[in-house]
Amino acid sequence: MNPSKPHREISIRVENLGKRYQIGQGAQPAYHTLRDQISTLVTQPLRWMGIRAKEDLAPRYDENEFRIWALRGVSFEVRQGEVIGIVGRNGAGKSTLLKILTRITIPTEGSVDLWGRVGSLLEVGTGFHKELTGRENVYLNGAILGMKKGEIARKFDEIVTFAEVERFIDTPVKYYSSGMAMRLAFAVAAHLEPEILLVDEVLAVGDAAFQKKCLDKMEEVGRAGRTILFVSHHMPAIVRLCERAIWLQDGQIYREGPAYQIVSEYLSESLGTTPIREWPDLMSAPGDEVVRLQAIRIRNAQGEITDTFDIREPVGIEMEYVVLKGGYALHAGFSLHNDEGQWLFASLDTDMEWDAKPRQPGRYRSLAWIPGNFLAEGTMMVGPSIRTEDPEILHLYEPETVAFQVTERPGLGPSSRMGFVGHFPGVVRPFLKWETHLLDPNPWNGRPGLRVENLP
Structure with missing residues (x-):
């Protein structure tokens, strides 16, 4: 303990701290029995005379091999x-x-x-x-x-x-x-x-x-x-x-x-999560002879690829794919699971410009936005998919390909927690619109004998 307090109001100062433990055969016993003490008293004179006890003849171990730095x-x-x-x-x-x-x-x-x-x-x-x-x-x-x-x-x-x-x-x-x-x-x-x-x-x-x-x-x-x-x-x-x-x-x-x-x-x-996965070689990319997935990325509202989001921020799921054979009405989509394996929801491309329309060959990009104040805190796993609805064909599905984290930073404005500190249950956490109105400031008015202190 230093006798004087430092100028900058430091409460704790830790400098080059280390703690080493002995383990295994190199470890020292936590306590010594009476038998240990007697054995030591007997063997010490013999060692002084140059006579080694039986245990002294056992192979020696390097005590450094049995040390661990916690x-x-x-x-x-x-x-x-x-x-x-x-x-x-x-x-x-x-x-x-x-x-x-x-x-x-x-x-x-x-x-x-x-x-x-x-x-x-x-x-x-x-x-x-x-x-x-x-x-x-x-x-x-x-x-x-x-x-x-x-x-x-x-x-x-x-x-x-x-x-x-x-x-x-x-x-x-x-x-x-x-x-x-x-x-x-x-x-x-x-x-x-x-x-x-x-x-x-x-x-x-x-x-x-x-x-x-x-x-x-x-x-x-x-x-x-x-x-x-x-x-x-x-x-x-x-x-x-x-x-x-x-x-x-x-x-x-x-x-x-x-x-x-x-x-x-x-x-x-x-x-081991990552917000981006790409397949430069189409031959090894997920898919079939109709369509191949080339990339999936997680983006924030500024367009940056990231795996970290505040609970209030929207999350962008971007898929890039190549259509190899025309004539199929394709729907990009994804599934979302949390780190406990619960299926939160699935989503398909809702852009009506392409609804039920056969795609011509070429490179496409589809982007979906999960709104802020919707997901709960935790790790979210994204599984991209591409399918044809009529006839129903699943061209590709790659579960848990990319992932992102949802956390809730204090001081960034209201959320559905509203100051609650403990574990907040549920797999989603929408920030719903609520309305509260004062209906009657004196509800017991006109009812003789009814007072607050008389309520059960």
């Missing part, structure tokens, strides 16, 4: 009041990073400086003593954070109400379900006013209502000017809550930048 060369700064998301695949080093920041794990190399009281929620019931009651654990955690008893008491009722454990607050925590322990642990971490809040996968446990409460509370903590590091696999929550994101890969910082941008790049690279 983190290596990680450096970043977080300013006071920033909300930072940490993304990456399992094993990327996300949880190790938070454990070092909370001093649960000692780094192998590098340094960490923190300015401010740190609250953390790394797993279910972190920091709880199983034999103590919920009430006792609240006061214990507050004391660990350096709070006075009066400060904890002022927050106590709010914590218990948020966690919804009023009936069990004087029950030992060892009898709590995982959901109860998570609710109380999050309530303690978020309500005891730490300057720095570290949260790892808070959405992994609990129902949808509790997840929404957690996200709402984290937004409130962020607005209060406190610093948050949020690890999650729930990408909409990262985009919603975080200004900036850090992408960890193989224990190193792979990319960092605006949260919506990092999330889009992470999803695209993780799923």
Whole structure:
């Protein structure tokens, strides 16, 4: 810890951080038994005399072969009041990073400086003593954070109400379900006013209502000017809550930048998606002797090829194809699936200029627009097709050929979320037109004895 705070109001500074673990035969035991201690006492004099014990004759292993770097060369700064998301695949080093920041794990190399009281929620019931009651654990955690008893008491009722454990607050925590322990642990971490809040996968446990409460509370903590590091696999929550994101890969910082941008790049690279596919050689292109597909591209409203769209933006699906044999009334089209394999919809060319008209040979381009505020967040897979309706002939269909990401960036105007933070269900999310009118400001007028306070 540096004794003086830096000029630029930094809350967290990480410099060249690394954590190395021993695995396999090279790993050191977590603890030593009495038998181990006796064995050491017996063999040490023999080694001093030049006599090797039986185990000394075993083949030697290079301990470097059994070392793994969970983190290596990680450096970043977080300013006071920033909300930072940490993304990456399992094993990327996300949880190790938070454990070092909370001093649960000692780094192998590098340094960490923190300015401010740190609250953390790394797993279910972190920091709880199983034999103590919920009430006792609240006061214990507050004391660990350096709070006075009066400060904890002022927050106590709010914590218990948020966690919804009023009936069990004087029950030992060892009898709590995982959901109860998570609710109380999050309530303690978020309500005891730490300057720095570290949260790892808070959405992994609990129902949808509790997840929404957690996200709402984290937004409130962020607005209060406190610093948050949020690890999650729930990408909409990262985009919603975080200004900036850090992408960890193989224990190193792979990319960092605006949260919506990092999330889009992470999803695209993780799923191997691409917004363009082209077949320069017609002989190997999808199709038959009538028509061949030469390209399919995903474009935005500016005409740029991209795989990242805000939920409010229109998405253009462009197909380029070559008609080899005339006389067929062709319809270009596509199917759209999400990353869960659900078929969202299919669309065929609705340009009436070509409806039921045989095509002459040549190169064609068809472009369809999916309107903004229609698709939900997620990954969308596009499968192009070309068919003849009469007679019915499917000339080509290439499922999941290209793909794009839909995310929802905060601050870009209204959407159907309207401030809702948790998981928003449904495969589409249209922004429908609503109207609300005040019909009667005093509906109980003229009805004796009916008052608001008397309603059930």
